[in-house]
Amino acid sequence: MKTLVVFDFDHTIVDDNSDTWVIRCTPDQTLPDWVEKSYERGRWTEYMGRVLTYIGDQSVSPEHMRAVMESIPLTDGMLELLTFISENKRDIDCIIISDSNTVFIDWVLHASGLKSAIDDVFTNPANIDARGYVSVRCFHAHDCTQCPINLCKRRVLHDFRENQAKAGVHYERICYIGDGGNDFCPIQELREGDIAMPRKGFTLEKLLCKAISEGPEALSARIMPWTSGNEILRELRALIE
Numbered sequence: 648m649k650t651l652v653v654f655d656f657d658h659t660i661v662d663d664n665s666d667t668w669v670i671r672c673t674p675d676q677t678l679p680d681w682v683e684k685s686y687e688r689g690r691w692t693e694y695m696g697r698v699l700t701y702i703g704d705q706s707v708s709p710e711h712m713r714a715v716m717e718s719i720p721l722t723d724g725m726l727e728l729l730t731f732i733s734e735n736k737r738d739i740d741c742i743i744i745s746d747s748n749t750v751f752i753d754w755v756l757h758a759s760g761l762k763s764a765i766d767d768v769f770t771n772p773a774n775i776d777a778r779g780y781v782s783v784r785c786f787h788a789h790d791c792t793q794c795p796i797n798l799c800k801r802r803v804l805h806d807f808r809e810n811q812a813k814a815g816v817h818y819e820r821i822c823y824i825g826d827g828g829n830d831f832c833p834i835q836e837l838r839e840g841d842i843a844m845p846r847k848g849f850t851l852e853k854l855l856c857k858a859i860s861e862g863p864e865a866l867s868a869r870i871m872p873w874t875s876g877n878e879i880l881r882e883l884r885a886l887i888e
């Protein structure tokens with residue numbers, strides 16, 4: 648049976664937030680107040696729609712935006728980890744579940760040469776329209792009260808596992824690698840034998856510590872904090888060998 652590796656994208660595969668990195672492609676490398684202050688809690692995707700429209704209005708070409716997005720740094724050890732995964736596809740399936748968007752993730756994966764490691768990407772759909780603007784839409788609607796309105800990663804993971812099972816693919820274990828508050832919900836979907844891998848010093852690690860102190864029985868997965876993708880690589884190698 649295979650191992651399923653699930654990655655978050657921002658601050659996990661890449662060492663920054665792609666949605667704020669994109670601001671570097673504007674002439675002033677900043678957003679005006681009226682755009683910045685238009686963010687409403689839980690409605691990030693709609694806010695990003697306004698950011699991307701503003702960027703388009705500044706006559707930023709998609710080519711320039713792409714070059715800026717391709718310069719976002721990968722997190723330490725992620726190149727090695729994803730290369731290892733791409734060389735072990737017989738034993739490892741790998742997906743990304745992210746609140747970024749398809750255009751940014753595609754650009755970064757393509758530039759890093761790591762596309763072959765990834766079987767599927769679940770994120771907000773985006774495209775470049777006829778004007779050359781990037782437009783982004785919500786990934787799905789869901790009924791989870793813990794998550795932002797456009798994406799519940801637990802729902803995505805649950806549906807993915809169910810669809811794979813229907814196709815006859817069952818996983819020996821799931822390794823979930825992330826850093827953020829919205830990675831906490833999917834970790835509650837993990838079972839015994841699965842591994843939650845929170846980035847050390849980031850929000851997810853703090854949420855997991857809090858949850859464990861309040862009642863360790865709520866989480867079934869083993870927890871392995873990391874600072875470098877190389878630590879995850881060592882763990883994964885030991886697991887599949």
Ligand SMILES: [Mg+2]
Nearest residue numbers: 655657658827
């Ligand atoms: Mg993240």
Ligand SMILES: [Zn+2]
Nearest residue numbers: 791794799832
């Ligand atoms: Zn949720």
